[in-house]
Amino acid sequence: MQTKFAKIAGWILTFLLSFLFIMSAYLKLSQNETAIAQAEYFGINAKTYLLIGIVEMVSLILFIIPRTGVLGTLMLAAYLGGAIATHLQHQQPIVIPVLTQTLLWVTAVIRFPEVKYRLMRSML
Numbered sequence: 001m002q003t004k005f006a007k008i009a010g011w012i013l014t015f016l017l018s019f020l021f022i023m024s025a026y027l028k029l030s031q032n033e034t035a036i037a038q039a040e041y042f043g044i045n046a047k048t049y050l051l052i053g054i055v056e057m058v059s060l061i062l063f064i065i066p067r068t069g070v071l072g073t074l075m076l077a078a079y080l081g082g083a084i085a086t087h088l089q090h091q092q093p094i095v096i097p098v099l100t101q102t103l104l105w106v107t108a109v110i111r112f113p114e115v116k117y118r119l120m121r122s123m124l
Helices: 004-030 034-043 046-064 066-090 095-109 113-123
Strands: none
Touching: 004 034, 004 046, 004 095, 034 046, 046 066, 066 095, 066 113, 095 113
16 A cells, blocks of 8 residues: 555645647647647658657646556556657657656556566566
8 A cells, every 4th residue: 555645645646647638639739839849850740740749649648647547557558668768769868758657657567566566677
C-alpha cells in the first residue's frame, strides 16, 4: 500500500506531465502555423502532425486513468523516444524530451507499484 505522501506526489507529477502533454498536443491539433512550420522543418506534413497529436492525447488519457496507466506510460515513453530520435536526427537539443521521459518514469514508479516491482526485479 502506498503512503499518502506518495499518492499525492504521484498525482501532482501526473498533473504536471498532463499540462506539458496537453500543451504539446494542443499545438498539433490546432494546426497552429508556427507548429506546422516546425513540423515541416522535421519533414512531417500537417496531416501526419495532426495524427501525432491524436496519438499523444490518447496516450495521455490512458496514462491519467489509473486502470490503464501502465499502458499509457508505455505509449508516452514510445512517443518521447520518437521525439528524441527526431531531435537527434536533426541535430536539435534533446534535453526537454529526455527530462520529460525521466519525469514520466519517476511518476509511473510512484503511481504504479507494479512498474517499480518489475523494474527492480529486472535489475537483479
